[in-house]
Amino acid sequence: MRRASPYTYAVLELLLREHFPFPRRLLQLHALLLTSGALLPDPKRSAAAAAITAFPYNCLAHAHLRLSVAPSSSVSPPSAPLRLFAAMLAAGARPNRHSFPTLLKSASATGSAAAAGALHAQCLRRGLAADRFVACSLVSAYGRTGHPSRDARKVFDEMEGSPDLAACNALLDALCLAGDLETAGTFFERMEARDAVSWTTLLSGLSRGGRHRCALEVFRGFLLDNNMGRRLGEATLVSVLSACANLDGAEGLAAGMAVHAYMVRHEVELTAFLGTALVDMYGKHGRLGCCRSAFDAVHDKKVCTWNALLSALANHGMETEVLVKFEMMRAEGFLPNQITFLALLTACARAGLVEVGLYWFESMVAEYRVTPLMVHYGCVVDLLGRAGRFVEAVQVIERMPFAPDASVWGALLAACKLHGNVELALEIGRKLMALEPQQSGRYVTVRNVYLEDGNWQAGMRMGEVMQEAGIKKTVGQSSVVLHGTSIP
DNA sequence: ATAGGGTTAG
Numbered sequence: 001m002r003r004a005s006p007y008t009y010a011v012l013e014l015l016l017r018e019h020f021p022f023p024r025r026l027l028q029l030h031a032l033l034l035t036s037g038a039l040l041p042d043p044k045r046s047a048a049a050a051a052i053t054a055f056p057y058n059c060l061a062h063a064h065l066r067l068s069v070a071p072s073s074s075v076s077p078p079s080a081p082l083r084l085f086a087a088m089l090a091a092g093a094r095p096n097r098h099s100f101p102t103l104l105k106s107a108s109a110t111g112s113a114a115a116a117g118a119l120h121a122q123c124l125r126r127g128l129a130a131d132r133f134v135a136c137s138l139v140s141a142y143g144r145t146g147h148p149s150r151d152a153r154k155v156f157d158e159m160e161g162s163p164d165l166a167a168c169n170a171l172l173d174a175l176c177l178a179g180d181l182e183t184a185g186t187f188f189e190r191m192e193a194r195d196a197v198s199w200t201t202l203l204s205g206l207s208r209g210g211r212h213r214c215a216l217e218v219f220r221g222f223l224l225d226n227n228m229g230r231r232l233g234e235a236t237l238v239s240v241l242s243a244c245a246n247l248d249g250a251e252g253l254a255a256g257m258a259v260h261a262y263m264v265r266h267e268v269e270l271t272a273f274l275g276t277a278l279v280d281m282y283g284k285h286g287r288l289g290c291c292r293s294a295f296d297a298v299h300d301k302k303v304c305t306w307n308a309l310l311s312a313l314a315n316h317g318m319e320t321e322v323l324v325k326f327e328m329m330r331a332e333g334f335l336p337n338q339i340t341f342l343a344l345l346t347a348c349a350r351a352g353l354v355e356v357g358l359y360w361f362e363s364m365v366a367e368y369r370v371t372p373l374m375v376h377y378g379c380v381v382d383l384l385g386r387a388g389r390f391v392e393a394v395q396v397i398e399r400m401p402f403a404p405d406a407s408v409w410g411a412l413l414a415a416c417k418l419h420g421n422v423e424l425a426l427e428i429g430r431k432l433m434a435l436e437p438q439q440s441g442r443y444v445t446v447r448n449v450y451l452e453d454g455n456w457q458a459g460m461r462m463g464e465v466m467q468e469a470g471i472k473k474t475v476g477q478s479s480v481v482l483h484g485t486s487i488p
Numbered sequence: 489a490t491a492g493g494g495t496t497a498g
Binding site: 013017020054055058059061062096097098099100101102104105131132133134135136137139140164165166167168169170171172173195196197198199200201202203204205233234235236237238239241242272273274275276277278279280283302303304305306307308309310311315337338339340342343346373375 | 489491493494495496497498
């Protein structure tokens with residue numbers, strides 16, 4: 001823009017305004033400006049430089065942001081507005097109060113606490129921190145970049161005048177994200193006004209914190225407060241379905257079905273987000289028929305929609321179907337990710353498909369460039385352990401880029417129990433004692449390996465070790481082993 | 489002229 005004449009600059013502004021509602025067009029414009037070198041910082045300062053304003057940068061940054069958070073995959077990286085900000089400063093344009101909300105949201109999206117802090121300092125230096133939009137964005141950014149809720153609270157408390165609804169919602173979210181659900185609840189009750197976002201923020205916050213029943217109660221409160229008038233929005237429905245999915249038992253399923261009925265009655269469009277939430281809800285409750293129908297009803301499927309289906313099938317004994325659907329997914333051009341491979345490896349481990357599982361684990365790393373998490377290694381250990389291939393299983397654990405946690409050792413321990421590998425079980429027992437001194441279940445498993453092997457003495461010793469470690473004997477902890485199945 | 493708050497899969 002530096003090299004543009006005042007005339008072309010006016011044209012640029014006109015173009016930006018004209019195409020503002022269409023972020024893709026703005027990105028094309030951005031590409032054009034980049035390839036023509038117009039956006040590159042020019043070492044020779046010219047008189048025209050003074051005319052450059054924040055406006056074009058704000059428009060482009062906003063377009064990038066909209067496309068990076070858009071459900072239709074990441075067209076542009078979430079850090080794009082931040083890089084534009086650097087270019088903007090280099091070009092000598094002064095950021096204004098319209099610049100920072102977009103930049104702060106970009107900082108949140110990248111999860112950069114450092115960027116949020118730096119932007120806050122910039123706002124203060126330029127005297128823009130008092131602007132209500134900027135302050136609201138600061139509250140939100142501090143809430144999501146891993147900073148303690150104290151920082152968000154500080155900005156909120158120092159806001160000029162009484163905070164508006166958006167600022168209250170941003171703080172409410174920050175409190176929920178910080179895990180301070182009690183404070184969030186109190187703050188919510190004391191808010192002078194609440195909208196659908198307020199209710200949804202609290203509802204999803206409680207559910208994220210594992211308080212699914214509380215979340216459902218909040219949802220019922222919303223329905224009453226709503227006077228059954230306004231239709232429920234997509235975010236509210238997705239959040240409540242997630243709470244229903246994670247609330248075990250008939251209660252969660254019944255509530256989930258009621259929400260589904262609402263959606264059908266009101267002809268709510270089954271978007272990818274909503275469809276995925278529905279597939280997940282039925283899947284978690286083991287209703288595979290409903291789960292498959294919901295999946296089929298989603299027109300615009302995403303990778304996460306497939307993942308919800310595959311996870312449901314893998315967790316409910318449909319290993320063969322997982323493999324079939326996985327192939328369908330790939331045939332339709334979807335790129336499997338960490339969650340997809342987790343479902344696939346889980347299915348392979350449960351079905352005892354050792355070679356297939358090992359093949360896909362290798363392919364996941366080499367071909368799909370998916371970095372394995374602890375859980376993926378856990379599946380491979382499970383896979384090898386069940387087949388009695390202990391040497392390889394231990395090798396996998398030793399070659400992991402991080403220290404194995406209790407779940408990985410637990411998978412191997414289960415295999416030891418299955419194959420009566422007493423030596424290894426003892427070794428694992430020691431490791432588990434160090435990792436999870438309070439988890440009595442593991443000791444019981446180790447002890448049972450001995451007892452099954454006929455090594456009563458060692459079994460008794462294990463009991464003594466448990467007592468020495470100060471592990472409380474839970475009621476009904478001693479278990480009877482029948483045909484390899486533990487019955488408490 | 490441009491701007492802020494909630495959302496799915498383990």
